[in-house]
Amino acid sequence: MRWIDAGALAVVAAGVMAGGWAQTSGPPAMPVPPPPVQVQPRFVVALDAAHGGSDTGARFGQDILEKDITLALSVHLRSLLHARGIEVVTTRESDIDVPLLNRAETANHAQAAACLVLHATPTGSGIHLFTSSLNPAPSARLLPWDTAQAPYITQSLKLESEIDTALAHSEIPVTLGRASVQPMDHLTCPEVAVEMAPLVGGHVSHPRDITDAAYQKQVVESLAAALEQWRSDWKQP
Ligand SMILES: [Zn+2]
Numbered sequence: 001m002r003w004i005d006a007g008a009l010a011v012v013a014a015g016v017m018a019g020g021w022a023q024t025s026g027p028p029a030m031p032v033p034p035p036p037v038q039v040q041p042r043f044v045v046a047l048d049a050a051h052g053g054s055d056t057g058a059r060f061g062q063d064i065l066e067k068d069i070t071l072a073l074s075v076h077l078r079s080l081l082h083a084r085g086i087e088v089v090t091t092r093e094s095d096i097d098v099p100l101l102n103r104a105e106t107a108n109h110a111q112a113a114a115c116l117v118l119h120a121t122p123t124g125s126g127i128h129l130f131t132s133s134l135n136p137a138p139s140a141r142l143l144p145w146d147t148a149q150a151p152y153i154t155q156s157l158k159l160e161s162e163i164d165t166a167l168a169h170s171e172i173p174v175t176l177g178r179a180s181v182q183p184m185d186h187l188t189c190p191e192v193a194v195e196m197a198p199l200v201g202g203h204v205s206h207p208r209d210i211t212d213a214a215y216q217k218q219v220v221e222s223l224a225a226a227l228e229q230w231r232s233d234w235k236q237p
Helices: 008-017 066-083 100-109 150-169 213-233
Strands: 003-005 044-049 087-090 114-120 127-131 142-144 174-178 191-196
Touching (some): 066 114, 191 213
16 A cells, blocks of 8 residues: 655654753753744645646537646646745646646645645536545544545635635635545645636626636636635644
């Protein structure tokens, strides 16, 4: 069975924080505060543009492929997050095949504070948000690969709620669901799959195609706003 060592960084951090007692001769040794250690919490967002290369994903008409839409969303969102001073790692930056294992390893290695798995679909309307269908589980140093997400479910639901709020603020219809979209169950971070659908249906005043630049911009700006809010609430674990 494959395992993920979730505690490796915590052990290193504990080592850094140990010590801080001055040894002097003469008067009794007094504890002195440790020198200020500049440990800046790293707030990193991982973006996974689903599909790519030979895996085209869904088709939208003749020429438009899901893999291209997810990459465009990832690139756009990355630049908005950078503009907000948020560090980003991505699983791909071009039209290439990326195995699911590598996608999960990229996000886990970054010890991301938020992971978004980006998909697109011709069915439905607005944005579909998914969190893993695993049951929440207590945290552990070694996490089984197939259920590595389980200790993060509560945080993932909070992140989903943050994104839901931001999209609702932009009047984009949202559908919430639980589904184990790969590689979600292997990710050791708060994670949400964001699946973009066209804006259609009787309740939509301005129907929008999935390639509509204004619609994509609205979605990506909402995601960036949600992640900025998430950063302000975030504490390093
Ligand atoms: Zn997809």
